Amino acid sequence: xxxxxxxxxxxxxxxxxxxxxxxxxxxxxxxxxxxxxxxxxxxxxxxxxxxxxxxxxxxxxxxxxxxxxxxxxxxxxxxxxxxxxxxxxxxxxxxxxxxxxxxxxxxxxxxxxxxxxxxxxxxxxxxxxxxxxxxxxxxxxxxxxxxxxxxxxxxxxxxxxxxxxxxxxxxxxxxxxxxxxxxxx
Numbered sequence: 431x432x433x434x435x436x437x438x439x440x441x442x443x444x445x446x447x448x449x450x451x452x453x454x455x456x457x458x459x460x461x462x463x464x465x466x467x468x469x470x471x472x473x474x475x476x477x478x479x480x481x482x483x484x485x486x487x488x489x490x491x492x493x494x495x496x497x498x499x500x501x502x503x504x505x506x507x508x509x510x511x512x513x514x515x516x517x518x519x520x521x522x523x524x525x526x527x528x529x530x531x532x533x534x535x536x537x538x539x540x541x542x543x544x545x546x547x548x549x550x551x552x553x554x555x556x557x558x559x560x561x562x563x564x565x566x567x568x569x570x571x572x573x574x575x576x577x578x579x580x581x582x583x584x585x586x587x588x589x590x591x592x593x594x595x596x597x598x599x600x601x602x603x604x605x606x607x608x609x610x611x612x613x614x615x
Contacts, residue, residue, distance in 0.1 A: 458502055458505045458506070458509075459500075459505065460499050460504075460505050460508055460509065460514050461509050461514060462514050462515070462516045463513055463514060463515055464515065465479075465481065465515045465517055465525060465527055465543065466525070466526060466527065467513075468513035468514075468515045469527050469528060469564065471513055472513060472562055472564065476562035476563075477511070477512060477513055477562055478511070478512050478513070478559065478560060478561055478562055478567070478586070478587060479512060479513040479514075479515060479559075479560040479562075479564070480508065480512045480513075480514055480515065480557060480558070480559055480560075480583070481515040481517050481547055481557070481558040481560065482494075482499075482514070482515065482516050482517065482555060482557055483517050483519050483544050483547055483548060483554065483555065483556045483557075483558060483569075484516065484517070484518060484519065484554055484555050485518065485519050485520050485554050486518065486520070488554040488555060490554070490555055490572070490573040491554055491555040493573060494555050494573050494574065497575065497576060498573075498574060498575060498576045498579050501576035501580070501614070501615065502614060503576070503580055503608075503611040503614045503615055504576050504579060504580050504583070504615075507580065507583060507584060507587065508583065511583070511587040511588075512583070512587060517541075517543065517544060517547070518541075518544075519540045519541060519544035519548070519552065519554060520534075520539060520540055520541065520544075521534065521541045521543075521544075522534040522541070523541075525541060525542075525543040527543065527564070528564070532546065538552070540552060547566075547569060548569055548571075549566075549569060551569070551571065553571040553572070554571075555571075555572070555573060556569050556570065556571040556572070557569070557570045557574065557579075557582075558570075559586050567586060567591075568586075570582065576615050577612075577615040580608070580611065580615055581599075581600055581604055582596075584604065584607070584608060585599050585600075585604070588607075590603060
């Protein structure tokens with residue numbers, strides 16, 4: 431009888447360990463969409479969109495995926511305030527945004543959507559900010575660490591760009607509004 435109780439106790443304990451492992455592995459992630467999905471959502475619920483333009487061979491793109499897009503503060507802000515798009519600049523699939531169809535351009539080796547978003551300046555990674563009507567706010571080329579990225583997305587996401595210069599925002603408003611997030615960035 432003691433063996434049965436011991437067996438049941440061991441099974442109960444191991445079940446608790448597996449449940450803890452499952453909970454720990456269910457961490458937050460950026461909700462990535464295709465550009466078509468983001469555009470469709472914007473038509474129903476207007477929101478700014480960020481397009482991460484990358485290539486499969488881009489080392490800094492991978493670093494940004496690993497270090498910036500995994501930061502919990504960044505993830506929370508992005509998922510609440512933006513539609514997030516991953517766009518492979520070298521995608522050979524047609525991309526349709528609204529009534530416009532973008533195709534792969536064999537001469538440049540890039541999709542016309544990427545060429546348009548990057549304004550012909552093909553640099554990876556580039557983070558492209560679009561307003562809720564899909565008008566360009568700004569493309570921002572290069573790797574951004576979590577803190578720098580958070581400063582930028584909160585500046586544009588909160589429309590602080592319409593109120594004050596970025597440098598003023600970083601040393602004043604940002605530190606005040608996001609003081610609880612700063613230790614985690």
